Amino acid sequence: MNNRTVPVVTGTYRLQLHAGFGFEDALAQVPYLSRLGVSHLYLSPILTAVQGSMHGYDVLDHSRVSEALGGERSFRELCEAAHARGLGVVVDVVPNHMAVPAPEWANAPLWQVLREGRTAATAGWFDIDWDAGEGRLGLPMLGDTLERTLAAGELTRDQHDGEPVIRYHEHAFPVSPSTDSGDLATVLARQHYRLASWRERDQVMNYRRFFEVDQLIGVRVEDPAVFEATHRLLLDLHHEGLIDGFRIDHPDGLADPEGYLARLADACVDGTPVWVEKVLEGEEELPAPWQTAGTTGYDALQAISSALVDPGTTAVLSGTWAEVGGAPDLDGVIEECKRHAAADLLQPEVNRLHRRAVESIPHLAPDRLREALVELLVATDVYRAYVRPGHPTSVLARAHAEEALSRARVRRPDLGDALDAV
Incomplete structure (x- = not known):
């Protein structure tokens, strides 16, 4: 040294x-x-x-x-x-996180997972909800449904380093050993990944991302x-x-x-x-x-910016905001944005949390649990509470959770039992 x-x-x-x-x-x-x-x-x-x-x-x-x-x-x-x-x-x-590149072989650990599935030596590298994908990694990368993409001839067979691959424009996907016989639709149905349209992302994606960036897969x-x-x-x-x-x-x-x-x-x-x-x-x-x-x-x-920004411009900015239809209440705008994130931007992540909630609280209706989960996400006022598996929950983490619960109960008293359960 x-x-x-x-x-x-x-x-x-x-x-x-x-x-x-x-x-x-x-x-x-x-x-x-x-x-x-x-x-x-x-x-x-x-x-x-x-x-x-x-x-x-x-x-x-x-x-x-x-x-x-x-x-x-x-x-x-x-x-x-x-x-x-x-x-x-x-x-x-x-x-x-690591990149989900095109061609996919550029990420060797991920390529091994695509080729060998959940038994691959590198499968533990990535945060994948295998059960949700029925043992397959969902890849919503196609411009249309798999059926239409096949019919259009956009998926083709090829070779890479002497092994069979399936190409889709700049993308390339491995073919698992002993699954190369049959038509292309049959071969794809046997792989450890599932190709789907980008429009099917919310239902198909089962790996953790960096926020809503599909091209960055979470690393464990x-x-x-x-x-x-x-x-x-x-x-x-x-x-x-x-x-x-x-x-x-x-x-x-x-x-x-x-x-x-x-x-x-x-x-x-x-x-x-x-x-x-x-x-x-x-x-x-x-x-x-x-x-x-x-x-x-x-x-x-933030402190430096606050010192350098003239607070006298507040009225002008507020007026302009109102002219374009902006709500006058900042807290309301924040809540609206959080709901948009839960409903649209981060729906695969909410779906994953919802699956865990349904597994943990089977006696309550799934739809009710989802509503409660979204309300708690919207009510949380920090990025996350730090709960460590196998360790006692800290006073601060519990306080953040309880404060979110209180706010959610005020907004949706009709969901009281589901909020408490989640």
Whole structure:
């Protein structure tokens, strides 16, 4: 391990890396950034991402530094140049999701799941509700129904690396061993995935996404083996002395953010700063048990923006809002937007929660449970309450849940029993 003295963090400068601005381009900026007075370079994700990605959050391969950015050698040169000028290096980590690319073989762990199903060695990597898909992974990617797409001849047979695949425009899907005989419709019916129209997404999709982005599939980083596989390269570079700190993208998407941060802290050099991307609502604070140096600063940006915005413009903006039909009540607008998210944007996720509610509360009508579930989601005033499986529920998490229940009961007293049950 490198024993270099790491500079104290006083200010970071974010560099958005992509094929048009890679490690060599960042290297050219190091002298300027040193003169500017920042203490650390903050790099967007450095691992292999979807070809042409402008951000790097659509990770494909956790075992390789992106060749599109210049590869590991250029990354090392950047870190060494920064360190020579007394600058530290912070790297963005994407633990929550991976890309669902086209062609699909670009994501090797996902390709294995498509080929072998829930028994694949990498099936545990991804948050898939297999039972909801009757043992198949739903892929609502077609422009029309499967039947019409087949009739139009848009699905064709081909080969990739000597094995049969099924192509659909830029997409490619593996054919499971011993299922290659018969017409195309018969072959597709035997696969571990189900192709469907994008219009059927709400009924077919059974994997966790990044919000409503279908092309990002949730990763089960709470599994120690998955954590190890997805973090080993970054941690090796860190212990070598190249990476001095980490910024964690969207920890709220993880099953157990507290457990993840604890595992990461154990794997890092003592004292390594780890920041989290976290939106704090109102007076909400970071959970005290989280092992983190703090947030990436959305709360600070809010304070700065508030100081720089002239409150005298409120009347003008409110008047303009009313002229275009906007409701005068902000709370009402927020509620309307939450209902829209539950009904449209995030319906597959609500469907999954509804399935769990029906399983857990079989004595109540499913429709009634769904109404209650949506009311509780709308009534929740923070991104999430942190309930850890196998651990006592914290006072704060229980308080958030009880406050949401109280608000939901006021809005829908007729759902009292279902709200209590959910």
